[in-house]
Amino acid sequence: MLYGVLIPLAAALILMASKRLKPAEYITVLAAGAGALWAGTIAFYALYGYVFDGLGGLFRADALSAYILLIIAGLSFATAVYSVGYMRGELSRLAITEKALKFYYVLFNLFVFTMMLIPISNNLAFLWIAIEATTLVSALLVGIYKRQNSIEAAWKYIILCTVGITFALLGTFVIYYASAEAGTGTLDWTELSRMAHGLNPATVRLAFILIIVGYGTKAGLAPVHNWLPDAHSEAPTPVSALLSGILLNCAFYGVMRFAAIADKSCGHAFVQEIMVFFGLASIIIPAIFILIQSNAKRLLAYSSIEHMGIIALAFGIGGVWGIYAALLHILNHALGKPLMFFVMGRVHSQYHSVEMGEVRGVLGVNPLIAVIGFAGAMCLAGMPPFNIFLSEFLMIKTLAAGSYWGIMATFLAASGFVFYGFLKGFGGMFLGKPSLEHGEPVSFRASDTVLVVMGMGILLLGLSIPGPLNKLINLSIGALGV
Amino acid sequence: MARNWLQAYSVLDFIAVGMLLSVIAVSSQKRLESCVRTYVLNSWLLAAFVTVSAFYMGMPHLYIAAALTVLSKCFLIPYFLRKVLRQLRVTHDVEPYISAPLSLLAAFALVVVVFSFVSQGVFVTGVTRNALKIAISIILISLFVMMTRKKAITQVIGLLIMENGLFLAGFSLTYGMPIIAELGVVFDMLMGVIILGLFLTQIKKAFVSVDLDKLTTLKG
Numbered sequence: 001m002l003y004g005v006l007i008p009l010a011a012a013l014i015l016m017a018s019k020r021l022k023p024a025e026y027i028t029v030l031a032a033g034a035g036a037l038w039a040g041t042i043a044f045y046a047l048y049g050y051v052f053d054g055l056g057g058l059f060r061a062d063a064l065s066a067y068i069l070l071i072i073a074g075l076s077f078a079t080a081v082y083s084v085g086y087m088r089g090e091l092s093r094l095a096i097t098e099k100a101l102k103f104y105y106v107l108f109n110l111f112v113f114t115m116m117l118i119p120i121s122n123n124l125a126f127l128w129i130a131i132e133a134t135t136l137v138s139a140l141l142v143g144i145y146k147r148q149n150s151i152e153a154a155w156k157y158i159i160l161c162t163v164g165i166t167f168a169l170l171g172t173f174v175i176y177y178a179s180a181e182a183g184t185g186t187l188d189w190t191e192l193s194r195m196a197h198g199l200n201p202a203t204v205r206l207a208f209i210l211i212i213v214g215y216g217t218k219a220g221l222a223p224v225h226n227w228l229p230d231a232h233s234e235a236p237t238p239v240s241a242l243l244s245g246i247l248l249n250c251a252f253y254g255v256m257r258f259a260a261i262a263d264k265s266c267g268h269a270f271v272q273e274i275m276v277f278f279g280l281a282s283i284i285i286p287a288i289f290i291l292i293q294s295n296a297k298r299l300l301a302y303s304s305i306e307h308m309g310i311i312a313l314a315f316g317i318g319g320v321w322g323i324y325a326a327l328l329h330i331l332n333h334a335l336g337k338p339l340m341f342f343v344m345g346r347v348h349s350q351y352h353s354v355e356m357g358e359v360r361g362v363l364g365v366n367p368l369i370a371v372i373g374f375a376g377a378m379c380l381a382g383m384p385p386f387n388i389f390l391s392e393f394l395m396i397k398t399l400a401a402g403s404y405w406g407i408m409a410t411f412l413a414a415s416g417f418v419f420y421g422f423l424k425g426f427g428g429m430f431l432g433k434p435s436l437e438h439g440e441p442v443s444f445r446a447s448d449t450v451l452v453v454m455g456m457g458i459l460l461l462g463l464s465i466p467g468p469l470n471k472l473i474n475l476s477i478g479a480l481g482v
Numbered sequence: 483m484a485r486n487w488l489q490a491y492s493v494l495d496f497i498a499v500g501m502l503l504s505v506i507a508v509s510s511q512k513r514l515e516s517c518v519r520t521y522v523l524n525s526w527l528l529a530a531f532v533t534v535s536a537f538y539m540g541m542p543h544l545y546i547a548a549a550l551t552v553l554s555k556c557f558l559i560p561y562f563l564r565k566v567l568r569q570l571r572v573t574h575d576v577e578p579y580i581s582a583p584l585s586l587l588a589a590f591a592l593v594v595v596v597f598s599f600v601s602q603g604v605f606v607t608g609v610t611r612n613a614l615k616i617a618i619s620i621i622l623i624s625l626f627v628m629m630t631r632k633k634a635i636t637q638v639i640g641l642l643i644m645e646n647g648l649f650l651a652g653f654s655l656t657y658g659m660p661i662i663a664e665l666g667v668v669f670d671m672l673m674g675v676i677i678l679g680l681f682l683t684q685i686k687k688a689f690v691s692v693d694l695d696k697l698t699t700l701k702g
Contacts, residue, residue: 058662125663132670136677143681148688152697155681159637162674163625166641166648169667170621173652176659185656187663230700 001045002054002061004038005116007031008076012109021098024105025084031109032073032080035116039073042066047471057188060122063475067327068119068253070472071334075246076112078450082342083108083238085444089349090236096145104144104236111137111242118250124172124187127254128165131218134247135161142235142243153227153234160227161218168214168254174207175261189257193481196264205270208262211255212274218251220308222282229289232301237345240297241338244304249330252311259315260480268318275316280410282309287414290421296347296354299425300340303380306418307333307388313411314395320477321398327473329391332461336379336388339454343373346447347429356425361434368448370430372455377426379458381419387461485538494538497531498613501650502593505620505643509589509627510582512575517639518563521646525555528646531613532653543661544653551649554668559642559675566679567635570686577632577693588626593619613654620647632693634685638678645671 011031015024042052046066053060061069087104090096096104114137117130135158143154172187178199179186186192196204217224232240262271286302286309293299307329315326344354346369351359363370379386392415399408504524511517529551536544578585596619621644628640652659659667689697 123663125659126666129663129666129670132674136670136673139681140677143684146684146688149700151681151684151688152700155634155685155697156700158674158678158681159628159641162641163628163644166621166644170648170651173648173655173659177655180656187660234700 001042001052002059002120004035004042005059005113005120007035007038008109008113008116012106012113015102015106015109021102024102028105028108029077029080029084032077032112035112036073036077039066039069039116043070043472046475047468049475054120057190058123058126059120060190061120062479063472064253064256064327064479065119067472067476068249068330069116071249071331072112072115072119072246075334075338076115076242078454079238079241079338080108082241082345082447082450085447086238086342086345086349087236089444093349093352096236100144100146104141107137107141107144108238111141111239115242115247115250119253122189124175124189124192124257127189127257128169128172131168131215131251131254132162132165134250135165135218138235138239138243138247139231141239142231144236144239145234147234150234153230157227157231160224164217164224165214167210167217171207171210171214171258174203174210175258178203178207178265189261192261193264196261199261199265201266204262204265208258208266208271209274211258212278215251215254215258216278218248219255219312220248220251220282220305221278221312222285222305222309225282225285225305228305229298229301232304233295233297237297237341237348240301240344241341244301244341245334245338248304248308249311249334252308252330255312256315256480263318264481272316272318275312276407279309279311279313279316280407282306282312283411283414287417287421290418291424293421293425294356296344296356296359296425296429297341299356299421300337300344300380303418303422304333304337306414307337307380310392310395310411313407314391314398317395317398317402317404317407319398319402321394321401323477323480324473325391325394325398327476328394328465329388331469332387332391332458335454335457335461336376336386339451339458340373340376340380342447342451342454343369343376346444346451347373356429359429359435360432362430364434369451372451374426374430375455376458377422377430379462381422382415383419385459385462387458390462390465489538493534494531495612497527497534498616498650498654501527501531501646502616502619505623505647506586506589506593508639508643509623510586512582514567514572514575514633514635514639517636518560518567521563521639521642522556522560524643524646525551525560528649529556531650535653535657539657541657544657546661547653547664550664550668554672555642555646558672562675562679563635563638566682569683570635572633572635579630579632585626585630589623592622592626596622611654614651617647617651617654620644620650634682634693634697638675638682641678642675 008031011027042061043066046063051062114133121127121130139154139158143151176187182198220228232243259271282305286305289302311326311329314322348354379388382388382392504520508517508520529548532548600615624640624644628637
């Protein structure tokens with residue numbers, strides 16, 4: 001069953017062999033669709049408690065894997081569909097050559113493949129390999145325009161993330177050492193979490209610190225986030241959506257798996273302290289930077305740091321409800337952020353700019369995009385009735401239940417700043433007085449369908465959580481062993 | 483017999499110290515070619531460390547790890563680095579932001595700090611307990627080298643040396659990971675070097691230079 005992960009790899013290999021562009025687009029969309037169906041099947045089985053094993057325990061898909069896999073595959077499909085129209089537009093305005101565009105689709109499939117490997121890797125070394133592989137592939141995607149800025153961003157991204165992730169490898173070595181010390185040396189996560197109570201807490205503590213610095217760099221947690229705003233704003237828009245919406249969560253998935261072991265070995269208080277530190281830092285620092293951004297894509301990149309901070313904070317507070325809020329927020333952010341990037345892509349193809357000072361009053365020119373864009377902005381700012389409000393509310397409830405008043409006040413204050421930043425930036429962009437210069441309205445039917453579906457998604461998930469989703473999240477919490 | 487001899491003369495410690503000295507040498511070297519050469523020396527020492535500990539601990543799977551190290555770090559990566567250096571036709575100077583003596587001093591300071599602060603309490607691994615401290619020193623010095631050099635390619639060399647330090651730490655802690663994991667990690671690193679090389683040529687094309695101080699437009 002787990003061999004379905006090979007679908008995007010096969011697609012990438014076929015694209016490498018073929019020469020023409022048209023089939024590349026269709027194959028990418030088809031492969032992403034097949035991947036989504038495959039992930040859906042695994043998630044469906046996970047609802048009934050099935051756990052898939054592969055290659056003698058190297059790969060494994062429990063409920064949490066299935067949940068993350070479903071998010072990756074679903075969003076990849078949406079991005080693949082969106083890519084076709086958007087990248088054709090980029091091709092026609094000569095932002096990218098046909099050869100580079102073909103390479104883009106090869107990399108796109110490889111990138112999806114490496115991301116799908118992450119949640120199903122049960123061996124911690126494989127997890128590391130998969131996460132590092134995503135960096136290598138996505139750095140090429142970030143730099144695909146070969147402009148000065150995009151090359152600079154890609155260089156910064158690959159160097160900082162590779163250095164960061166080196167620490168995660170050291171952490172993996174240390175956890176292997178801890179298990180060897182306690183009996184049998186193993187990197188199998190299931191095995192490790194079974195023997196976690198017997199591991200030396202001091203060693204596990206060191207391992208967890210190394211891991212959170214390493215994977216935290218990749219997950220965009222402050223204060224090790226410096227590469228993120230550059231990479232996410234300079235990448236082609238569909239790639240920005242993938243980076244912000246799901247790649248960050250993939251790296252955070254690594255942190256979650258290690259946290260589950262550390263939780264059992266050295267107690268929850270230690271894990272909580274570290275995660276709350278990184279969470280709060282990632283909420284406060286971008287809240288300030290969001291206020292001074294003029295480029296909409298950069299603003300969205302900072303907002304990603306903030307949302308990763310919220311996820312880390314909720315996960316760090318822990319307990320069933322804290323983790324529930326974190327997991328739900330992962331899904332909500334993975335819907336809301338790519339939606340906003342897609343909107344920015346549409347704005348860019350019309351105005352050739354995403355500077356918030358230059359693009360104004362989209363409502364009069366392209367009402368559909370403006371309405372969805374404004375809804376998306378309000379969603380990311382945590383306003384009801386959208387889905388992100390729901391998971392943030394859950395987190396606040398958890399904070400109140402545990403009487404973490406200081407943390408709650410900090411979070412609410414930062415949210416206020418973020419709301420103001422979003423309203424100032426996107427309010428003028430979508431609803432303000434139309435700017436004098438604007439390009440021809442362009443329409444990509446498939447891309448607009450994606451936007452409408454995702455827009456409905458953020459609204460419906462804000463009104464209620466469907467039963468199966470609720471069950472899958474609860475099973476995922478169980479898979480972490482809380 | 484040979485094992486006793488290895489222990490009596492602390493051969494593993496000697497090799498590890500050799501690695502440390504070569505990294506300190508990199509922090510003061512002025513020419514890119516000699517940096518690459520020292521990196522190769524460093525990699526050979528790492529391979530020797532792995533081989534000796536394989537023999538000493540009687541763990542045959544470590545010989546494969548040693549062979550992997552030699553193949554990737556002593557031949558493939560240096561070959562690729564030299565090729566990129568030729569392609570870029572960069573001037574041969576490293577152009578550090580700070581002078582060589584100062585950089586040496588900082589490297590020594592880092593070693594002192596690591597040796598006085600990393601306690602032996604957490605890790606009791608007998609013969610290799612010094613190797614861990616040396617590995618951490620190597621990682622920190624190479625980070626320092628990465629931060630204080632102007633040319634993009636020295637960042638790559640710094641990163642590679644850092645990975646050598648990491649593997650030294652890994653081997654001294656765990657005597658190697660399962661071999662299939664090791665293969666994957668080495669593959670990732672090879673791909674990493676190739677992709678970094680690709681970007682170096684792109685930087686050269688886009689900026690007409692490989693100096694990192696040109697890469698400063700993205701801020702805030």
